[in-house]
Amino acid sequence: MSAAAVELAGAGYDVDGVTLLDGVDLRVEAGELLAVVGPNGAGKSTLLGLLAGDLHPTRGSVTAEGDPVARLKPAELARRRAVLLQEHRLSFPFAVAEVVRMGRSPWRGTPAEDEDDRRVAEAAAAADVHHLADRRFPTLSGGEKARTAYARARAQATPVLLLDEPTAALDLRHQEMVLGQARDLARAGHAVVAVLHDLSLAGAYADRVLLLGEGRVRGLGTPAEVLRPDLLGAVYRHRVEVLVHPRTGDLLVLPDRTTPEDPR
Amino acid sequence: MTALRESADRAAATPARGADGRGGLPRARNRRVVPLAAGLVLVLLALAVVAAGTGQLRVPPAEVLGSVLHRLGIDAGPLPSHPNGDAALWTIRFPRVVMAVLAGAALATAGAVMQGVFGNSLADPGVVGVSSGAALAACTGIVFGLNFLGAFTSAALAFAGGLVTTLVVYLLARSGGRTEVVTLVLTGVAVNAVAGAGIAFLTFLADTQAREQIVFWQLGSLNGTRWQYVAVVAPFVAVGLAVALLVARRLDLLALGERAARHVGVDVERLRLVSIVAVALLTAAAVAFCGIIAFVGLVVPHLVRMAVGPGHRVLVPLSALGGAVLLLAADLVARTAVAYADLPIGMLTALVGGPFFFWLIRRTRRRSGGWA
Numbered sequence: 001m002s003a004a005a006v007e008l009a010g011a012g013y014d015v016d017g018v019t020l021l022d023g024v025d026l027r028v029e030a031g032e033l034l035a036v037v038g039p040n041g042a043g044k045s046t047l048l049g050l051l052a053g054d055l056h057p058t059r060g061s062v063t064a065e066g067d068p069v070a071r072l073k074p075a076e077l078a079r080r081r082a083v084l085l086q087e088h089r090l091s092f093p094f095a096v097a098e099v100v101r102m103g104r105s106p107w108r109g110t111p112a113e114d115e116d117d118r119r120v121a122e123a124a125a126a127a128d129v130h131h132l133a134d135r136r137f138p139t140l141s142g143g144e145k146a147r148t149a150y151a152r153a154r155a156q157a158t159p160v161l162l163l164d165e166p167t168a169a170l171d172l173r174h175q176e177m178v179l180g181q182a183r184d185l186a187r188a189g190h191a192v193v194a195v196l197h198d199l200s201l202a203g204a205y206a207d208r209v210l211l212l213g214e215g216r217v218r219g220l221g222t223p224a225e226v227l228r229p230d231l232l233g234a235v236y237r238h239r240v241e242v243l244v245h246p247r248t249g250d251l252l253v254l255p256d257r258t259t260p261e262d263p264r
Numbered sequence: 265m266t267a268l269r270e271s272a273d274r275a276a277a278t279p280a281r282g283a284d285g286r287g288g289l290p291r292a293r294n295r296r297v298v299p300l301a302a303g304l305v306l307v308l309l310a311l312a313v314v315a316a317g318t319g320q321l322r323v324p325p326a327e328v329l330g331s332v333l334h335r336l337g338i339d340a341g342p343l344p345s346h347p348n349g350d351a352a353l354w355t356i357r358f359p360r361v362v363m364a365v366l367a368g369a370a371l372a373t374a375g376a377v378m379q380g381v382f383g384n385s386l387a388d389p390g391v392v393g394v395s396s397g398a399a400l401a402a403c404t405g406i407v408f409g410l411n412f413l414g415a416f417t418s419a420a421l422a423f424a425g426g427l428v429t430t431l432v433v434y435l436l437a438r439s440g441g442r443t444e445v446v447t448l449v450l451t452g453v454a455v456n457a458v459a460g461a462g463i464a465f466l467t468f469l470a471d472t473q474a475r476e477q478i479v480f481w482q483l484g485s486l487n488g489t490r491w492q493y494v495a496v497v498a499p500f501v502a503v504g505l506a507v508a509l510l511v512a513r514r515l516d517l518l519a520l521g522e523r524a525a526r527h528v529g530v531d532v533e534r535l536r537l538v539s540i541v542a543v544a545l546l547t548a549a550a551v552a553f554c555g556i557i558a559f560v561g562l563v564v565p566h567l568v569r570m571a572v573g574p575g576h577r578v579l580v581p582l583s584a585l586g587g588a589v590l591l592l593a594a595d596l597v598a599r600t601a602v603a604y605a606d607l608p609i610g611m612l613t614a615l616v617g618g619p620f621f622f623w624l625i626r627r628t629r630r631r632s633g634g635w636a
Contacts, residue, residue, distance in 0.1 A: 054523055078529030085527075091383030091519040092574030102517055106529035156528065 003066035005030045005160050005191035006051050006081070010060035013046050020046045021215045024060070028193055030159065033186040035206035035223075036195045039236050042212040044195045045086075048164050051193060052083045064160070078106035082156035084163045088149040090137045096148050097133040100124050103155035112157075119155050126181055127151035128174065142169045150178060161185060163194040167201060179205040203227050203251035211235060227251050294572045297582070304585040308365070311589060315364075315596045316357040320604075323349050323357075355490075363489040363497065364595045365588040367550040368560060370501045372587025374546035375561020376568075376579050377508050380515035381539045382449070385569065386624060388562045392452040392540070394547040395556050396459035397429020398422040399482060402552075403466045406477050416496060418481075419552035423500075426548030427541070429455060434540050484555035484610020486595050493553045504546035505584060511539055512576035519574070557610045559617020560587055566624065 004027040012022040021043040028034055028051070036044050049055035050062050053069040062069045064080055072080070082103065090099065100123055104116045124130045127147040132140065140148065146169040153161065163182065167175040179194070183205050186192045196202045202209050202223065209226040211219035213235040219226040232240040232253065239256035317323040323331075323344050330341025331353055344350050374389045381387070389395065401421040404410070413420050437451040467478055514535050517525045522532050550557065564586040565579060572578050591609070598607040 052527065054526065074526055074531045075529035078527060081527075083524070083527040085521075085524060087521070089521050091521075092385070092569070094516070094519065094574055098516075098575065099520075102520065102528055105513070105517055152528075 003063070004028055005065065006069075006193075007063050008047075008050060008057075008060065009063075011050055011057045011062060012059035013043075013050060013055055014058045019215055021050070021212075022059075024217055026210065026217070026220070028160070028191045030191045031186055031189055032207040033183050033192045033194065033205060034208050034210060035202035036193060036210045036212065037197070037199055037202050038212035038218070041214075042235075043215040044212055045164060046215075047210075047212065048083075048162055048193065048195055051160075052081060052162050053077050054083075075106055078156070078158075079110075080158055081160035081162060082153040082158045084150055084153040084161075084166055086164045086168065088145040093136040093138050095133070096129055096135050096137060096140070097124070099137055099148050100129070100151045100155050103152035106156065115157075119157050123151040123155035126154060128177065143171060143174065146170060147174065147178075154181075159190055161190055161192045163192070165195050165197060167196065167198065175201065199227060199232070199253035200251065203253060204248075223251055227253055294575075294578070297572050297578050300568075300571055301582060301585065304582065304589055308585065308589050308592065311592050311596070312361050312365070315361050315592055316353055318596060318600055319352075319357065321346060321348065321352050323353060328353065359491050359494050360486050360489045360595070361592065362494050363486055363553065364592045366494065366497050366501045367486070367554045367557065368564075368587035368589070368591025369584040370497075370504060370546040370550040370587070371557060371560040371591070372564035372583040373505055373508050373580060374543045374550075375587075376565035376576070376583040377511070377515070377539050377546075378543050378561065379565055380518060380576055380579075381536055381543075383519060383521070385566055386562075386621075387449070388559070389543055389547040390456070390556075390558060390561075392449075392543070393429045393433050393455035393459060394426040394544050395551055395558070396456045396463070397432075398426035398548050398551045399556060400459045400462045400466075401425025401428075402481060403463050403478050406474050406481070407466045407470045409474075416492075419493070419496065422552040423548045426551060427544045429459065430540055430544035434537070480608070481555045482610070483608030484557040484613075485598075485606065485608050486554055487599075487606045489553065497549050497553060500545055500549035504542050504549065505580075507538060507542040508546070508580045509577075511535060511542070512580050515539070515576040516574075555608075555610055557591070558614045559621060560590060560613055562624075563617055563620050564590055 006028045008024045008026040011024045011026075013020050024047065036047060038044050046055065050057055053062070053064075053072065056062075056070050064072065064077075069077065097120070101116070101120050103123065104113070104119060107113050107116070121130070124133065127150045129144065129147050129151050132144060132148070137145065137148065146166075150163075150166060153163070161182070166178050166182070170178060175198075179201055182192045182194055186207065194206075196206075206223055208221060209219070209223050210217065211226050211231065218235050219231055227242055229240050229242050232242070241254045241256050243252040243254065244250075245252055313325045313328050317325055317328045323346065327342050327344045327349065330343050331350055333340050334343060335354075344353065346352075371389070375387075378389050378392070379385050379387045399422070401424055402418040405418045405421040410417050410421070433451050433455050437447045463478070463482075467475055470478060514525075514530050517528055517530050518532065518535065520528070526532055547561075565583045568579055568582045568586055572582065591613075594612050595609055598609045598612050601607060
C-alpha cells in the first residue's frame with residue numbers, strides 16, 4: 001500500500017498536562033473528502049493543527065506521503081498542503097487580489113510559478129470573489145473575508161487541502177458551493193479534510209466521517225456508519241434524529257427537540 | 265438539494281469566464297507608485313541643493329550645483345562666488361545633508377520593517393528598546409571617559425548597545441520557540457524603563473561637561489557632522505536597506521498572521537530574527553551620530569501606506585525616500601528657524617510626531633474598537 005496523503009499513527013497532543021487528543025490513528029487518502037465532526041472541545045482543531053504541521057504530537061507520529069511532517073521545511077510543507085483557518089485576519093489593508101495571490105508564494109522559483117495568473121483567477125472565480133478583486137480586505141463582510149481566504153488556500157493548489165469550518169460564515173448558496181467544490185477536488189485526486197459543525201452537510205458531501213469526542217476517535221467510516229442516532233446522541237449528549245431524505249437519500253441529522261431533556 | 269448542487273456546480277464552472285473573459289485577475293499594481301517615487305526623488309534633490317546653500321553663508325542653488333559638477337569633473341555652472349563658499353559646502357554642509365538623508369532613510373525603513381514584523385502600524389523601533397539601549401551604552405562611554413576608538417567611541421557603543429538590547433528583548437520575549445507580539449512589546453517597555461533609569465543614574469553621576477554631552481545627544485542633532493561619520497554610517501544603512509528589501513515579500517505574507525504565514529511557506533521565526541537585526545542595525549546607525557530622533561519611523565511608513573497601500577516591496581523603498589526627505593527638511597528648519605541657533609532636531613520631530621502618534625491611536629481605537 002502506498003503512503004497516505006497524511007497519516008496520524010497513535011497521535012496524541014497535550015497542553016499543560018491536559019490531554020486534548022489521544023490515540024488517533026487516521027489515514028487520509030488522496031481522492032477522498034473526510035469530514036471531521038464532534039462537539040466543542042472534542043479536539044477537531046487540534047487534529048487539524050497536527051495534520052497541518054502547526055502542532056507537533058506529544059505522542060505518536062504525523063507523516064505526509066511517508067515523510068515526518070516535523071522534518072519538512074515550511075516552504076516544502078506549503079507545496080503539499082493548504083490550510084483554511086477559522087479566523088481571517090490581516091494586519092494591513094491589502095486588496096482581495098493581492099491576498100489571493102499570496103497563496104501562490106510557495107511556488108515562487110518553481111516551474112509552477114508560470115501558472116500563477118491562471119490559478120489565481122480560477123480560485124477567485126471559484127470562491128466567487130472575482131468581482132471583489134480591487135476591494136480592500138478590511139472593508140469586506142465576514143462571509144466575503146471567508147471566501148477570500150478560501151480562494152487563497154485554493155490558489156495554493158496543493159495535493160492536500162485542510163479546511164477548518166469552511167462553511168461557518170457562509171450563506172446557504174456559498175456553503176453548498178464550497179463543499180461541492182471540495183468534493184470535486186477530492187474526485188480530481190486531492191485529499192480534502194473539512195472540520196464541520198453541520199452534520200447534514202457532512203452526511204451529504206463527505207466520503208468518510210471522523211467523529212471525535214473528548215479527544216478520542218468515537219467513529220470513523222462512511223456517513224451511514226458514523227451518523228447513527230445512538231452514537232451521535234452519546235457523543236453530543238443530546239438526543240439526535242437521523243432521517244433519510246425521501247428523494248436524494250442523503251442523511252439529515254436533526255436535534256430531537258421533543259424530548260424532556262430539552263433545556264427549554 | 266439537487267437544484268442547490270446544480271447551482272454550486274455552476275459557480276464552480278465560472279473559472280472559465282474569469283480566466284479568459286477578463287484576462288485573469290488584475291495584478292494589483294498601483295498607478296501612484298511611480299509618480300510618488302519620482303516626486304520624492306525630485307523633492308529630495310531640490311531640498312538637498314537648497315539645504316546645502318542655506319545658512320550663515322548663503323550659496324545660491326546654481327552655485328551649489330556648479331560646485332558639485334566641478335568636483336565630478338564636469339566644467340559647467342558657476343562656482344561659489346564667496347571665497348569660503350566651496351569649503352563651507354564640502355566640509356560642513358554636504359556631510360550634514362548626506363547624514364540627514366542616511367539617518368532619515370534608516371529610521372523610516374526601520375519603522376516600516378518593525379511594523380511589518382509586529383503586524384501593527386503603531387509599532388516603532390523605539391518600542392523594542394533599540395534607541396534607549398543605544399543611548400545607555402553611549403552615555404556609559406561619555407561618563408566613564410571611554411576612548412578606545414577615539415571620536416567614534418560613543419558611536420560604536422551605541423551600535424553595540426542597540427543591537428544587544430534588541431537581541432535581549434527578542435530572547436526574553438520568546439517562549440516555546442515563538443514570540444507573542446504583546447509579550448515582545450511589553451518586554452520592550454520594561455527594557456526601556458530600565459535603560460531610562462540607567463541613563464538617569466549616569467546623568468546624576470556625570471560631571472558638568474559629560475552631563476551636557478548626554479543631554480545634547482539625547483535631544484538629537486546633526487550639528488557637527490563630518491565625512492568620517494558619514495563613512496561609518498553609510499555601509500550600515502546600505503546593509504540594513506538591502507535586508508529590508510530582501511524580506512519585504514515575506515513581510516506581506518506575515519500580515520496573514522503567524523499561522524497562516526507558515527501555511528504559505530514562511531519560516532516565521534527566521535523572518536522575525538532577520539528583520540529585528542535589520543531594524544537594530546538601521547536604528548543604531550541613525551542614533552549613533554545623530555542622537556535620538558523619534559517618530560520618523562512611525563510617521564513616514566504610515567503616510568506612504570496611505571498613498572500606495574501596504575505592500576512592503578513598495579513600502580520599504582518609498583519609506584526610505586520619504587524618511588530622507590522628512591529628515592532633510594526637518595534639519596533645514598532646525599538650523600534656520602531661529603537665527604544663529606541650531607535647534608535640536610529630535611525635539612522638532614517629537615513635536616510633530618507626538619500629536620500624530622496620538623491621532624493614530626485614536627483612529628486605530630475607533631476603527632478596531634480597541635487594541636486589535
